[in-house]
Amino acid sequence: MNIFVLLKRTFDTEEKIVIKNGQIEDDGAEYIINPYDEYAVEEAINLRDEHGGEVTVVTVGEEDSEKQLRTALAMGADKSVLINTEDDLEEGDQYTTVKILEAFFADKEADIILAGNVAIDEASGQVGPRLAERLDIPCITTITDIKVDGENVNIERDVEGDVEKIETSLPLLVTCQQGLNEPRYPSLPGIMKAKKKPLEELELDDLDLEEDDVEQKSRTTEIFLPPEKEAGKVLEGESDEQVKELVSLLKTEAKVL
Amino acid sequence: MNFELTKEQEMTRKMVRDFAVETIQPRAIDIDKNGEFPEDIFKEMGKLGLLGIPFPEEYGGAGGDTVTYALAAEEIGRVCGSTGLSYAAAVSLGASPLYYFGTEEQKQEYLVPLAKGEALGSFGLTEPNAGSDAGGTKTTAKLEGDHYVINGEKCWITNAEYARSITVTAVSGKREDGKNIISAFIIPQDTPGMSIKSDYDKMGVRGSNTSEIVLEDVKVPKENILGDPEGGFKQFLHTLDGGRISIASLAVGIAQASLDRALEYAKERKQFGQAISNFQAIQFKLADMAMEVELARNMVLKAAWLKDQGKPFTKESAYAKLFASETAFRSANQAIQIHGGYGYMREYEVERYLRDAKLLEIGEGTSEIQRLVIARQLGC
Numbered sequence: 001m002n003i004f005v006l007l008k009r010t011f012d013t014e015e016k017i018v019i020k021n022g023q024i025e026d027d028g029a030e031y032i033i034n035p036y037d038e039y040a041v042e043e044a045i046n047l048r049d050e051h052g053g054e055v056t057v058v059t060v061g062e063e064d065s066e067k068q069l070r071t072a073l074a075m076g077a078d079k080s081v082l083i084n085t086e087d088d089l090e091e092g093d094q095y096t097t098v099k100i101l102e103a104f105f106a107d108k109e110a111d112i113i114l115a116g117n118v119a120i121d122e123a124s125g126q127v128g129p130r131l132a133e134r135l136d137i138p139c140i141t142t143i144t145d146i147k148v149d150g151e152n153v154n155i156e157r158d159v160e161g162d163v164e165k166i167e168t169s170l171p172l173l174v175t176c177q178q179g180l181n182e183p184r185y186p187s188l189p190g191i192m193k194a195k196k197k198p199l200e201e202l203e204l205d206d207l208d209l210e211e212d213d214v215e216q217k218s219r220t221t222e223i224f225l226p227p228e229k230e231a232g233k234v235l236e237g238e239s240d241e242q243v244k245e246l247v248s249l250l251k252t253e254a255k256v257l
Numbered sequence: 258m259n260f261e262l263t264k265e266q267e268m269t270r271k272m273v274r275d276f277a278v279e280t281i282q283p284r285a286i287d288i289d290k291n292g293e294f295p296e297d298i299f300k301e302m303g304k305l306g307l308l309g310i311p312f313p314e315e316y317g318g319a320g321g322d323t324v325t326y327a328l329a330a331e332e333i334g335r336v337c338g339s340t341g342l343s344y345a346a347a348v349s350l351g352a353s354p355l356y357y358f359g360t361e362e363q364k365q366e367y368l369v370p371l372a373k374g375e376a377l378g379s380f381g382l383t384e385p386n387a388g389s390d391a392g393g394t395k396t397t398a399k400l401e402g403d404h405y406v407i408n409g410e411k412c413w414i415t416n417a418e419y420a421r422s423i424t425v426t427a428v429s430g431k432r433e434d435g436k437n438i439i440s441a442f443i444i445p446q447d448t449p450g451m452s453i454k455s456d457y458d459k460m461g462v463r464g465s466n467t468s469e470i471v472l473e474d475v476k477v478p479k480e481n482i483l484g485d486p487e488g489g490f491k492q493f494l495h496t497l498d499g500g501r502i503s504i505a506s507l508a509v510g511i512a513q514a515s516l517d518r519a520l521e522y523a524k525e526r527k528q529f530g531q532a533i534s535n536f537q538a539i540q541f542k543l544a545d546m547a548m549e550v551e552l553a554r555n556m557v558l559k560a561a562w563l564k565d566q567g568k569p570f571t572k573e574s575a576y577a578k579l580f581a582s583e584t585a586f587r588s589a590n591q592a593i594q595i596h597g598g599y600g601y602m603r604e605y606e607v608e609r610y611l612r613d614a615k616l617l618e619i620g621e622g623t624s625e626i627q628r629l630v631i632a633r634q635l636g637c
Contacts, residue, residue, distance in 0.1 A: 188306025188319035
């Protein structure tokens with residue numbers, strides 16, 4: 001099987017994030033593989049181990065994304081591709097990414113492409129489905145189980161907590177949801193082997209794309225942190241009075257009643 | 258000069274940190290409280306290749322370097338001193354002597370399962386009357402036909418109860434000048450005559466297995482002598498040089514954990530209407546801790562780097578072990594002080610850091626012995 005994974009390097013939302021001049025501060029932020037993409041890497045490795053073939057991990061990003069690609073290689077992926085837009089593009093949106101990936105996949109004959117359900121940074125969840133549309137292949141989102149038998153594929157997907165069972169066929173794009181698997185840690189031998197695995201670097205030129213071809217269709221106007229949580233209020237007095245006060249606060253302050 | 262870690266070193270550090278925080282940290286209090294050796298955690302660590310970091314692939318290792326190993330020991334020490342100590346002992350004392358001094362057959366038979374992480378190894382040097390004065394070893398090994406017969410007693414041996422093989426030192430003869438010849442012997446688990454008890458009730462590193470070994474007419478084939486029959490003393494001096502780096506790494510981990518906990522607490526704890534981190538008395542403590550942790554780490558990594566370069570590192574590893582273990586003790590002590598009454602409670606973990614750190618000023622050469630090693634290197 002010719003297996004591809006779409007991977008994004010994101011900042012770790014569990015770490016402190018600092019915004020300066022409308023941009024997220026790079027220094028101090030911890031960068032990781034988007035956690036949903038980790039499920040995709042793990043599932044890709046499992047599919048390869050079961051059906052044979054090769055796992056290629058692809059990212060659209062910059063020089064620094066190499067670390068996340070190496071980690072995926074250390075987990076067990078075979079090859080990786082960094083489409084480096086650092087020198088060509090100032091900004092981009094989902095359209096940009098999909099357009100680049102469409103060009104990349106033009107000559108690839110992928111059997112299956114796995115992506116994360118969403119990236120935890122911008123959480124648009126668009127790149128997977130839009131790419132499938134451009135490649136004219138089926139797309140199943142938020143999968144929690146996948147069985148491949150020849151060309152036939154049986155999938156379970158998460159539908160707001162319920163399970164939907166789906167039959168489809170290769171070639172296919174899926175996006176991965178929590179519950180699909182438990183991503184492995186890259187082992188020490190894996191980390192050492194990753195050094196020798198191929199990491200191909202491409203630029204827009206290599207994909208016969210011009211900057212104009214991938215110009216974004218949307219613009220981020222502002223980035224801001226959620227307001228700081230204020231301290232809670234402890235009501236005092238007899239229960240009757242507390243209930244009355246609570247109801248009045250819910251009406252006048254919280255304005256939810 | 259370049260202080261940047263390689264990608265592999267960075268990746269290893271992140272992997273071990275994730276593993277330590279997710280798998281070991283939640284159990285650290287119980288491991289200490291119940292004195293339970295976390296055998297299952299060692300199985301997991303073995304699968305991840307952590308027990309074979311500094312050994313070549315041909316012997317089942319990961320082909321990493323000492324710097325990578327030091328980073329891993331720090332990350333494990335940061336969440337659990339008990340697991341950290343058994344880890345450091347398994348690699349530096351259990352497996353390393355086999356790698357550095359063993360014959361090809363000994364490496365295949367005894368090192369490979371350790372480096373692959375399928376089993377643990379142990380190193381028996383200390384005796385009831387031979388601690389810092391390891392030359393005073395009383396255990397004897399007599400050659401009878403094609404076997405050595407070993408008699409004696411070893412104490413405070415890390416991981417012995419769980420070890421597949423134990424390397425013990427014993428007096429095997431006398432030199433012309435009347436001094437004892439000390440050799441090392443590999444004794445496989447379950448060899449008749451070797452009894453292992455783990456009854457110590459320790460102050461700290463309570464989940465690390467520590468045993469007493471009694472050897473009564475233990476017969477091992479004569480090919481179980483480790484490397485040069487007359488080189489036992491030199492072998493364990495070299496082994497301890499390397500072991501110091503891992504103990505120092507573990508100490509940096511505990512010191513870092515002390516700083517992390519103290520800083521977090523100081524920012525949250527309010528007294529006199531503000532966070533106690535606003536008070537200079539607390540700030541100065543935190544500043545000293547942060548500085549010492551960084552200095553200790555730099556010394557440890559330098560000693561590890563020297564070892565990797567094949568340069569002399571005896572003095573530097575003694576600096577690292579001495580400074581890092583004393584830093585760990587000071588940092589843990591200050592972390593308790595910053596926590597006040599809460600710090601005295603097990604739940605807040607900093608009291609455990611202090612108890613665990615104390616061992617590091619004693620094990621694998623006391624602080625006083627480290628100063629002696631340094632003084633000798635200075636030519637005294």
